Amino acid sequence: MNDRIDLAGMTSAEISAWCQEQGLPSFRGSQIFKSIHQGLCFGEMTNLPLSLREKLCQLAVDQPTTVRSWRESKLDGTVKFLFSLSDGQCVEGVLMRYVFGLTLCISTQVGCRMGCRFCASTLEGLVRNLTAGEMLGEILAVNRWISRKSSLSEAEEQSGPVPEHISRVVLMGSGEPLDNYEQVLRFLHLLREEAGVHISLRNVSLSTCGLVPKMIRFADESLPVTLCVSLHAPNDSIRKKMMPIAETYSIQELLNACRIYIRKTGRRIIFEYALTEGLNAGESHAEELARRLRGMQCHVNLIPLNSVPERGMAGVSEETVRRFLQVLKRCHISATRRREMGDDIEGACGQLRRKTLAESSASSGTSFGSV
Ligand code: SAH
Numbered sequence: 001m002n003d004r005i006d007l008a009g010m011t012s013a014e015i016s017a018w019c020q021e022q023g024l025p026s027f028r029g030s031q032i033f034k035s036i037h038q039g040l041c042f043g044e045m046t047n048l049p050l051s052l053r054e055k056l057c058q059l060a061v062d063q064p065t066t067v068r069s070w071r072e073s074k075l076d077g078t079v080k081f082l083f084s085l086s087d088g089q090c091v092e093g094v095l096m097r098y099v100f101g102l103t104l105c106i107s108t109q110v111g112c113r114m115g116c117r118f119c120a121s122t123l124e125g126l127v128r129n130l131t132a133g134e135m136l137g138e139i140l141a142v143n144r145w146i147s148r149k150s151s152l153s154e155a156e157e158q159s160g161p162v163p164e165h166i167s168r169v170v171l172m173g174s175g176e177p178l179d180n181y182e183q184v185l186r187f188l189h190l191l192r193e194e195a196g197v198h199i200s201l202r203n204v205s206l207s208t209c210g211l212v213p214k215m216i217r218f219a220d221e222s223l224p225v226t227l228c229v230s231l232h233a234p235n236d237s238i239r240k241k242m243m244p245i246a247e248t249y250s251i252q253e254l255l256n257a258c259r260i261y262i263r264k265t266g267r268r269i270i271f272e273y274a275l276t277e278g279l280n281a282g283e284s285h286a287e288e289l290a291r292r293l294r295g296m297q298c299h300v301n302l303i304p305l306n307s308v309p310e311r312g313m314a315g316v317s318e319e320t321v322r323r324f325l326q327v328l329k330r331c332h333i334s335a336t337r338r339r340e341m342g343d344d345i346e347g348a349c350g351q352l353r354r355k356t357l358a359e360s361s362a363s364s365g366t367s368f369g370s371v
Contacts, residue, residue: 004061008036008140009133009186012195028052030195037136037196039144061086065137067145070369073344083141085110085134089127093138093173101167102146106138108184109175114209115244116230118274120308121174130175132186139166139197168203172228177206178214188223201225207272212249215257219264227261228270228301229254233280234288241279251292259296268297272338274305275321277314286324290331300328300335 007015016029028048035045041063042056056062068084079095091107112119113126143165169191171177177184184206191199207228208215215227231251233239239246258269271293275281293300302325304315321337328335 005059006064006131006133007032007056007060008064008136009131009183009190011190012193022055024052032056033193034195037140037193039140039147061133063137063141064131064133065141067141070145072369075344081138081142081145083107083138085130091130091138091174093142095142095166098168102164103168103170104139104142104166105170105172106135107173107175108135108171108177108180112175113179114176116209117242118276118305118308118311118313120310123308123310126175126179129180129183132183132190135183135187136190136197139169139199142166143197166197167199169199169205170228171204171206176209176211178208178211178218181214181217185221188225205270209243209245210249210254210257211245212253212257215254216260219257219261222264224265224267226267226270227258227265228272229258230274231271231289232274232276234285234292238280238285242276255292255296258298262297268299271298271300273300273302275302275316275324276305277316279313281316281320281324283323283327286327287331290328290333293333294331298334300333301338302335303338303340306340 005018007018010018010033012030012033014029015033016026019029019032020026031047032045035047042053042060043062045053045056048056064086065083068082068090070079070081072079077097081093081095083091083093085091089110091110093107094105096103096105107121107130109129110127111124112122115122146164146166171184188201188204191197191204192201202224205226205228206218207230209230215229218225218227230243231239231254232242233246233251236246236250239251261267262269273280273289289300302321304317304321305313307314325335325337
């Protein structure tokens with residue numbers, strides 16, 4: 001990042017304080033905050049005097065995150081975005097359309113240092129953390145993309161529905177959110193501000209590979225965020241084959257942290273479990289998992305592992321998923337097979353990586369765009 005101030009990462013009160021320091025009336029702070037959250041760039045903030053707009057352009061980062069290109073799935077309308085950050089780095093995000101609204105899966109780091117053996121996002125290690133402003137910027141950029149798209153289609157059709165905005169956010173793109181704790185927390189607080197994008201934290205899910213001390217700290221924040229935990233194995237020896245973090249924290253320690261989270265927030269934990277051929281997908285594994293989770297307020301999300309060619313690990317058949325699910329249900333563990341979105345655009349779990357969309361455009365039949 002350069003040394004410009006990151007207004008997108010600041011609360012309305014912080015921007016007002018900054019305005020005062022600059023000798024500006026503090027009400028400019030709430031105007032600027034509101035305009036940023038509406039997705040406007042400084043030049044478009046016509047409720048501000050021209051001199052202030054120019055000053056903002058000089059001193060502050062304008063739109064820290066922008067859409068560089070996108071690919072839309074022909075299967076389910078899922079859109080994968082490549083975002084540019086102000087230092088030229090790129091991250092990806094995925095827009096999913098559900099009946100209950102638009103959900104954006106955002107990245108929290110450029111790359112990742114957790115080293116999970118099956119995940120594409122970690123192949124090149126961690127490059128850097130995203131700032132809160134950049135994370136918020138992923139939402140703002142997509143909201144702007146949606147409005148632009150719907151105004152274009154309105155022009156064609158002469159009418160059209162009011163454009164929707166993102167109402168749910170999942171922190172499941174590249175990066176480990178709890179490894180970027182301060183900025184992620186700041187981002188979560190920004191979401192809640194009424195004059196801003198105003199997304200309830202009940203509509204936010206955060207996925208972690210299991211950084212136990214950070215999970216306990218996060219529980220103490222008492223936020224109504226749904227915590228998703230990438231468990232992927234019923235015991236430590238299998239988990240160690242999949243995730244280096246299992247060398248540091250045992251499943252028992254992990255589940256204790258989950259219990260603390262449930263107690264402090266009253267929210268159930270979602271366990272993610274990627275079924276991997278020959279490793280964790282047998283019926284005996286399902287029984288072992290059920291024994292470990294018995295009595296816990298939780299839900300298990302099963303997905304067949306998405307293959308990442310470099311990793312040499314493969315997913316399982318639908319029949320294997322069905323059998324695994326059946327065992328869990330028989331043992332009274334709430335579980336579902338997760339619906340996968342954006343399979344044809346490499347937008348599915350663990351497929352987000354740092355390559356540019358141009359590099360990954362080999363698959364055909366998807367619409368591809370750039371700005
Ligand atoms: N670092 C966080 C969030 C990012 S990954 C975490 O580990 O939870 C989001 C989810 O996708 C995680 O559950 C992750 O384990 C899963 N995932 C990664 N690679 C995958 C793959 N190849 N197939 C299926 N799920 C995968």
